[in-house]
Amino acid sequence: MPSTTAADPKLAIDGGSPVSDAMINMISVKLTDADIEAATGVLKSGMLAQGKHVAEFETRFAEISDARFGAACANGTCALSLAYEALFDAGDEVLVPGWTYVATASMVVARGATPVFCDVDPHTYNLDPADAERRITSKTKAIAATHLYGCPADIEAIQAIASKHNLRVIYDAAQAHLATHNGKGVGAFGDAITYSFYATKNMTTGEGGMVLTNDEATDKQVRLLRSHGETSKYTHEFIGRNYRMSDIEGAIGCSQLDRIQSLTNRRREIAATLDRALGDIAGLNAPQTIEGDEHAYHLYAIRMDPSAFTCDRDTFIKALNAEGVGTAVHYPKPLHDQPCFAEFITEPLPVSAELATTLFCAPIHPDVTNEQASMIAQALAKVANAYRK
Numbered sequence: 476m477p478s479t480t481a482a483d484p485k486l487a488i489d490g491g492s493p494v495s496d497a498m499i500n501m502i503s504v505k506l507t508d509a510d511i512e513a514a515t516g517v518l519k520s521g522m523l524a525q526g527k528h529v530a531e532f533e534t535r536f537a538e539i540s541d542a543r544f545g546a547a548c549a550n551g552t553c554a555l556s557l558a559y560e561a562l563f564d565a566g567d568e569v570l571v572p573g574w575t576y577v578a579t580a581s582m583v584v585a586r587g588a589t590p591v592f593c594d595v596d597p598h599t600y601n602l603d604p605a606d607a608e609r610r611i612t613s614k615t616k617a618i619a620a621t622h623l624y625g626c627p628a629d630i631e632a633i634q635a636i637a638s639k640h641n642l643r644v645i646y647d648a649a650q651a652h653l654a655t656h657n658g659k660g661v662g663a664f665g666d667a668i669t670y671s672f673y674a675t676k677n678m679t680t681g682e683g684g685m686v687l688t689n690d691e692a693t694d695k696q697v698r699l700l701r702s703h704g705e706t707s708k709y710t711h712e713f714i715g716r717n718y719r720m721s722d723i724e725g726a727i728g729c730s731q732l733d734r735i736q737s738l739t740n741r742r743r744e745i746a747a748t749l750d751r752a753l754g755d756i757a758g759l760n761a762p763q764t765i766e767g768d769e770h771a772y773h774l775y776a777i778r779m780d781p782s783a784f785t786c787d788r789d790t791f792i793k794a795l796n797a798e799g800v801g802t803a804v805h806y807p808k809p810l811h812d813q814p815c816f817a818e819f820i821t822e823p824l825p826v827s828a829e830l831a832t833t834l835f836c837a838p839i840h841p842d843v844t845n846e847q848a849s850m851i852a853q854a855l856a857k858v859a860n861a862y863r864k
């Protein structure tokens with residue numbers, strides 16, 4: 476019998492001997508000497524503002540993502556804002572998942588458009604295309620779908636709906652660097668694909684973002700919007716912003732690009748270990764991708780089947796923490812429960828609501844060692860057995 480009960484998950488399950496003595500953390504942000512040298516090189520040059528390093532970063536990031544064009548900007552929220560401003564108007568309706576980071580939807584509101592919340596698929600946690608299609612009205616102009624946790628959304632179905640109803644598609648790929656669909660980077664699909672390079676993302680520039688597109692006119696518009704609508708020096712064709720990226724960030728981005736493929740491969744190796752382990756643990760579901768897609772594993776989200784256990788998700792993760800395994804909940808609230816969207820909610824979103832109480836994330840960053848990956852697997856099995864119904 477486990478010595479830890481559902482009400483007391485503070486001790487390791489066997490009464491004091493955790494799987495890992497040291498906490499295996501959810502996050503590890505490490506800049507290499509090369510990253511630091513790239514940044515100091517720019518600092519020493521005195522040419523700090525957007526320049527040749529940002530230009531190189533844009534070209535190279537677009538290339539590895541299979542997009543034709545890339546425009547870097549200050550962060551992933553700005554990237555969404557730029558893409559939205561280029562692709563739909565104030566007053567339009569935009570289909571958004573109820574289960575994503577707030578910015579995917581909040582920037583629709585900031586654009587003056589109306590977010591129409593749709594439910595998500597219970598396996599990929601991404602926009603449910605069928606649920607989205609039934610919410611289309613004469614005012615619907617776009618779909619903003621997230622490749623959440625690094626898992627590509629159902630691109631085929633979303634693109635088919637968009638063609639049928641003449642909608643623009645923006646994919647929020649803030650968590651999906653190097654994710655692929657049918658052998659191509661996700662940058663190849665949609666009218667715009669937005670990224671974040673925030674400190675904890677799969678690759679980082681500290682803060683940073685990018686809008687990828689395969690349409691030259693969209694790229695041009697995004698670039699103008701990014702910098703005050705300035706078509707020539709001090710001529711401002713329309714109202715824009717200053718959402719530019721600095722060359723310090725651009726240089727760090729270029730340096731990170733030298734190893735993003737190997738970092739992503741490492742995430743996929745750790746995921747494979749955890750997938751194998753979860754295959755033997757009834758009631759805990761590993762992340763799933765649509766056939767032909769490759770996950771980028773920004774987060775390794777595990778869905779707990781509450782009917783298999785005597786405890787709830789929060790008790791389960793406290794017990795994992797006691798075993799020395801860090802966890803995170805992305806997200807504790809679905810968007811339709813967020814006060815800032817109260818005026819836009821029309822119907823319950825049952826899958827999104829359920830995920831808020833059943834999903835948790837285990838460490839997947841590239842610094843997790845093989846030994847730690849095995850410990851995470853062991854801890855998952857140990858806690859699952861202790862709370863098995």
Ligand SMILES: Cc1ncc(COP(=O)(O)O)c(C=O)c1O
Nearest residue numbers: 550551552576578647649671673
């Ligand atoms: C899905 C998603 N979209 C957008 C963003 C916003 O990116 P940023 O934090 O760079 O503004 C994030 C960042 O966490 C995200 O995870």
